[in-house]
Amino acid sequence: MAAPPTSRESGNAFLLILLAKRVASGLLTLFLVSLVVFIISGLLPGDAAQEMLGQSATPEAVAALRQQMGLDQPAAVRFLRWLAGLLGGDPGFSLVANMPVADIIASRLPNSLILAALSTLVAVPLALTIGITSAMRQGGRLDRALNTTTLAMVALPEFLIATIAVLIFAVELRWLPSIALVPAQGGFLDLLRALAMPILSLSIIVVAQMARMTRAAIIAQLGLPYVEMARLKGVSPARLVLVHVLPNAIAPIVNAMALSLSYLLGGAVIVETIFNYPGLASLMVNAVTSRDMPLLQACAMIFCCAYLSLVLIADTVAILANPRLRNR
Amino acid sequence: MKPHVEVKGLRVTAGGKDDSAITIVEGVDFTIPRGGVLALIGESGSGKTTIALTLMGYARSGCRIAGGSIRLGDTDILGLDEPGLAALRGDRVAYIAQSAAASFNPSKRIMDQVVEPALIHGRMDRKTAEAKAVSLFKALALPQPDSIGNRYPHQLSGGQLQRLMAAMALITGPELVILDEPTTALDVTTQIEVLRAFKHAVASQGATAIYVSHDLAVVAQMADQILVLNKGRVREAGVAAQVLQSPTDDYTRTLMAAARPAPKPAPAVPPAQAPLLEIKGLFAGYGKVDNTGRPEIPVLRDISLSIAKGATLGVIGESGSGKSTLARVVAGLIRPASGAVNFDGQRLPGGLEQRSRDQFRRIQLVFQNADTALNPAHSVEEILGRPLRFYHGLKGAAQRKRMAELLDLIRLPASLAGRACSGLSGGQKQRINLARALAAKPDLILCDEVTSALDTVVGAAILDLLAELRRELGLAYMFISHDIGTVCAICDDIMVLYGGTAVEIGPRAAYQAPPFHPYTDLLVGSVPELRAGWLEEQAARPAPPAIGPALDGADLCRFLPRCTARIDGLCNQFTPPRHHLPGGSDILCHHPEAVN
Numbered sequence: 001m002a003a004p005p006t007s008r009e010s011g012n013a014f015l016l017i018l019l020a021k022r023v024a025s026g027l028l029t030l031f032l033v034s035l036v037v038f039i040i041s042g043l044l045p046g047d048a049a050q051e052m053l054g055q056s057a058t059p060e061a062v063a064a065l066r067q068q069m070g071l072d073q074p075a076a077v078r079f080l081r082w083l084a085g086l087l088g089g090d091p092g093f094s095l096v097a098n099m100p101v102a103d104i105i106a107s108r109l110p111n112s113l114i115l116a117a118l119s120t121l122v123a124v125p126l127a128l129t130i131g132i133t134s135a136m137r138q139g140g141r142l143d144r145a146l147n148t149t150t151l152a153m154v155a156l157p158e159f160l161i162a163t164i165a166v167l168i169f170a171v172e173l174r175w176l177p178s179i180a181l182v183p184a185q186g187g188f189l190d191l192l193r194a195l196a197m198p199i200l201s202l203s204i205i206v207v208a209q210m211a212r213m214t215r216a217a218i219i220a221q222l223g224l225p226y227v228e229m230a231r232l233k234g235v236s237p238a239r240l241v242l243v244h245v246l247p248n249a250i251a252p253i254v255n256a257m258a259l260s261l262s263y264l265l266g267g268a269v270i271v272e273t274i275f276n277y278p279g280l281a282s283l284m285v286n287a288v289t290s291r292d293m294p295l296l297q298a299c300a301m302i303f304c305c306a307y308l309s310l311v312l313i314a315d316t317v318a319i320l321a322n323p324r325l326r327n328r
Numbered sequence: 329m330k331p332h333v334e335v336k337g338l339r340v341t342a343g344g345k346d347d348s349a350i351t352i353v354e355g356v357d358f359t360i361p362r363g364g365v366l367a368l369i370g371e372s373g374s375g376k377t378t379i380a381l382t383l384m385g386y387a388r389s390g391c392r393i394a395g396g397s398i399r400l401g402d403t404d405i406l407g408l409d410e411p412g413l414a415a416l417r418g419d420r421v422a423y424i425a426q427s428a429a430a431s432f433n434p435s436k437r438i439m440d441q442v443v444e445p446a447l448i449h450g451r452m453d454r455k456t457a458e459a460k461a462v463s464l465f466k467a468l469a470l471p472q473p474d475s476i477g478n479r480y481p482h483q484l485s486g487g488q489l490q491r492l493m494a495a496m497a498l499i500t501g502p503e504l505v506i507l508d509e510p511t512t513a514l515d516v517t518t519q520i521e522v523l524r525a526f527k528h529a530v531a532s533q534g535a536t537a538i539y540v541s542h543d544l545a546v547v548a549q550m551a552d553q554i555l556v557l558n559k560g561r562v563r564e565a566g567v568a569a570q571v572l573q574s575p576t577d578d579y580t581r582t583l584m585a586a587a588r589p590a591p592k593p594a595p596a597v598p599p600a601q602a603p604l605l606e607i608k609g610l611f612a613g614y615g616k617v618d619n620t621g622r623p624e625i626p627v628l629r630d631i632s633l634s635i636a637k638g639a640t641l642g643v644i645g646e647s648g649s650g651k652s653t654l655a656r657v658v659a660g661l662i663r664p665a666s667g668a669v670n671f672d673g674q675r676l677p678g679g680l681e682q683r684s685r686d687q688f689r690r691i692q693l694v695f696q697n698a699d700t701a702l703n704p705a706h707s708v709e710e711i712l713g714r715p716l717r718f719y720h721g722l723k724g725a726a727q728r729k730r731m732a733e734l735l736d737l738i739r740l741p742a743s744l745a746g747r748a749c750s751g752l753s754g755g756q757k758q759r760i761n762l763a764r765a766l767a768a769k770p771d772l773i774l775c776d777e778v779t780s781a782l783d784t785v786v787g788a789a790i791l792d793l794l795a796e797l798r799r800e801l802g803l804a805y806m807f808i809s810h811d812i813g814t815v816c817a818i819c820d821d822i823m824v825l826y827g828g829t830a831v832e833i834g835p836r837a838a839y840q841a842p843p844f845h846p847y848t849d850l851l852v853g854s855v856p857e858l859r860a861g862w863l864e865e866q867a868a869r870p871a872p873p874a875i876g877p878a879l880d881g882a883d884l885c886r887f888l889p890r891c892t893a894r895i896d897g898l899c900n901q902f903t904p905p906r907h908h909l910p911g912g913s914d915i916l917c918h919h920p921e922a923v924n
């Protein structure tokens with residue numbers, strides 16, 4: 001018959017190969033990105049040695065510094081050195097800040113991770129709830145209201161959302177601080193209070209996108225014959241969506257989530273700036289303005305890494321949720 | 329006694345709630361006694377499924393039950409609210425859908441889906457439900473009843489899914505079961521097993537049933553009473569035997585006539601002896617051809633056939649047997665891996681590029697699905713104009729004249745020329761599809777399942793048309809179908825394909841009575857006859873006899889795994905030889921005299 005006894009094992013092997021392929025292509029992408037980042041940062045005008053010594057420096061002094069910094073080496077050698085450093089956890093030395101890049105990042109990365117994680121915790125359940133509810137009430141009043149709201153949220157620029165949040169909660173109501181500083185000590189509640197507004201602003205932005213994708217993915221399933229069959233079995237509307245439809249819609253939903261969530265880390269520049277929050281995105285912007293190449297490269301690699309991991313997770317979930325792939 | 333199901337004045341509308349609504353079912357009344365089986369028959373669009381679904385208080389989106397009453401036992405179904413209906417559905421009334429493959433949730437195991445109705449309606453706990461499911465799997469003659477529930481829908485065949493869906497419907501012991509064309513998507517050989525399993529399972533539960541179908545012969549096996557529908561209205565109602573034997577309504581008679589097309593008379597002038605199309609030792613398939621001359625996915629094996637000028641060859645076989653592949657090879661859409669295709673004495677080049685325009689013109693292919701073959705945005709004029717220009721250089725008045733002739737040939741009014749295809753009915757589209765082929769003035773038309781997508785009445789009209797065209801124009805056809813009745817009605821010679829090999833080829837007369845090749849025998853014996861009791865007379869087929877392992881690498885009979893006549897030491901060791909049967913056909917089998 002269709003499933004010989006060995007299908008389970010061969011299925012698992014197949015799954016591992018499939019996942020290994022995804023990981024391998026992720027790593028390849030990462031390598032290509034590193035190449036591109038390296039080349040582009042080399043194309044930016046100016047030279048770190050020149051920059052440090054200023055316009056009035058003698059060519060000899062510049063040359064000496066270049067040699068010291070290894071800038072006179074061929075590009076390939078510099079690239080490989082840099083790559084080896086990255087892999088070894090040493091992304092180089094920032095001449096602008098006069099400290100190792102690793103140290104700068106270590107001071108910022110946790111902040112970004114905390115903000116992203118808390119926003120995810122708020123946004124994902126909220127998006128799922130909104131998406132599912134409006135899909136279930138498709139065409140109804142609630143659906144139309146939610147639809148208009150999320151559409152407005154997608155369309156509103158984030159600086160506007162953040163500014164309005166500050167005006168309401170910090171200026172008018174005076175409930176929350178307008179500047180989000182991670183408290184050095186104090187409990188989780190203090191942290192929440194401090195980060196409430198950045199979390200709020202970021203969540204609003206990603207919730208809207210995720211909720212709309214969730215709704216679309218579920219509605220695409222609702223027209224299929226198996227849904228009619230489930231209704232004719234007497235399945236309740238809630239069970240229909242949660243037990244029958246959701247597992248089939250999970251792939252497009254997690255994909256949309258991966259895209260939205262990767263934004264929480266790298267796209268938070270404006271929110272970080274408005275709330276003066278010491279995160280990674282504003283760090284990267286600073287690195288661009290101060291031509292701090294090693295720092296810029298490291299930030300770019302971190303964002304890319306985060307993005308690819310999220311996509312990889314989404315792919316894995318999608319594969320595991322599909323019995324055709326899981327069970328050959 | 330009070331009837332178990334009573335429907336009165338049922339009216340269903342589509343569209344809005346106001347005047348713009350169109351009525352799709354009107355004035356339908358019927359009753360079914362407890363344990364009775366009522367069949368709803370009619371062509372597509374006659375409202376069969378719509379009526380069946382109202383018994384569950386359900387109307388498809390866009391439709392609305394606008395009036396009438398439906399009573400099941402003491403329950404007034406149209407008076408129930410949503411929770412009340414949900415409690416009824418899947419518990420007291422169960423539904424078996426037309427396409428089981430699409431109606432199972434692809435991401436859940438079969439067992440979870442089968443026991444779900446029992447669990448959500450609180451009929452039993454999970455353990456009891458699973459035990460009951462396994463016993464139903466056994467009763468429905470499913471393989472490996474203890475473990476089949478662990479599979480996912482994609483791991484099962486269409487026939488198995490259809491029976492699993494029956495198990496899902498019967499698990500709560502419903503008082504009413506609705507079967508909506510449950511075997512239409514199956515090959516005849518599978519259909520007979522499924523019908524037997526359904527009938528037994530429904531009867532043993534003492535359930536009342538509604539059986540929806542367009543196939544009268546199937547209905548004859550299943551129903552006590554028949555309701556004939558046309559355009560949402562009842563044309564005739566009565567006891568099954570009476571309706572089938574002495575129908576009183578004209579429409580019922582049309583349906584009956586269409587169900588078993590009468591053999592079309594062959595042209596008066598006997599077909600010429602010189603073959604028009606001759607195929608010798610053809611191997612073909614898909615994918616790259618390796619250096620031994622075999623394609624990556626081999627489909628056709630060693631096919632030889634010939635069609636004389638003006639003759640018709642029928643090609644029959646189950647889904648996936650390679651029928652369409654054969655047509656594509658002749659049309660030049662697939663290159664043969666080896667073997668020769670000769671047309672009118674000349675070797676036909678394998679690919680389209682090497683064929684001349686005249687070779688193109690003389691062989692035309694007509695597809696099953698006119699909907700996808702014709703661009704809906706184009707008008708009839710544009711569709712017919714292209715081949716007229718391309719092959720014959722006709723323009724202006726000459727083109728219009730020829731177009732009028734063509735429309736006349738396919739019995740459509742000339743006024744249709746300006747209409748867009750999207751506005752035509754299924755039968756009209758298939759006629760236009762045919763006219764497009766005729767526009768080239770071909771010698772051979774390859775008809776791939778040209779009537780399969782049409783319902784019986786419309787399909788029968790197309791068959792008549794094909795026979796007339798053949799007489800008038802001296803056309804030769806290769807007529808492909810999975811339905812042996814259709815093929816026997818129109819073809820001079822018939823070839824039976826199984827797994828890409830021609831297991832039997834011979835004149836139409838040879839298929840009227842045995843002996844046959846064992847597969848032809850199965851095929852012929854599985855076509856239901858239009859009388860009650862036929863199903864019961866068909867003793868369940870014995871399992872194929874045990875044989876030793878098949879010899880590795882030998883080019884064995886494809887039918888071996890399913891053949892009940894297989895011979896140990898012969899069929900599993902050697903390539904079957906060709907034999908000539910007294911009836912006039914050649915078979916590929918180890919039995920010198922075919923068995924029955």
Ligand SMILES: Nc1ncnc2c1ncn2[C@@H]1O[C@H](COP(=O)(O)OP(=O)(O)OP(=O)(O)O)[C@@H](O)[C@H]1O
Pocket residue numbers: 614615625627645646647648649650651652653654810
């Ligand atoms: N483009 C393709 N590539 C690979 N394999 C194909 C392709 N088209 C058909 N096949 C395979 O070739 C075999 C024969 O297919 P074909 O379409 O000729 O069958 P058929 O007899 O016409 O079936 P049906 O009655 O379902 O139309 C099948 O196993 C099918 O899966």
Ligand code: SF4
Pocket residue numbers: 846847885886887888891892893894895899904916917918919
């Ligand atoms: S060759 Fe053998 S297996 Fe094949 S059809 Fe004939 S008897 Fe059956």
Ligand SMILES: [Mg+2]
Pocket residue numbers: 651652776777
């Ligand atoms: Mg086909």
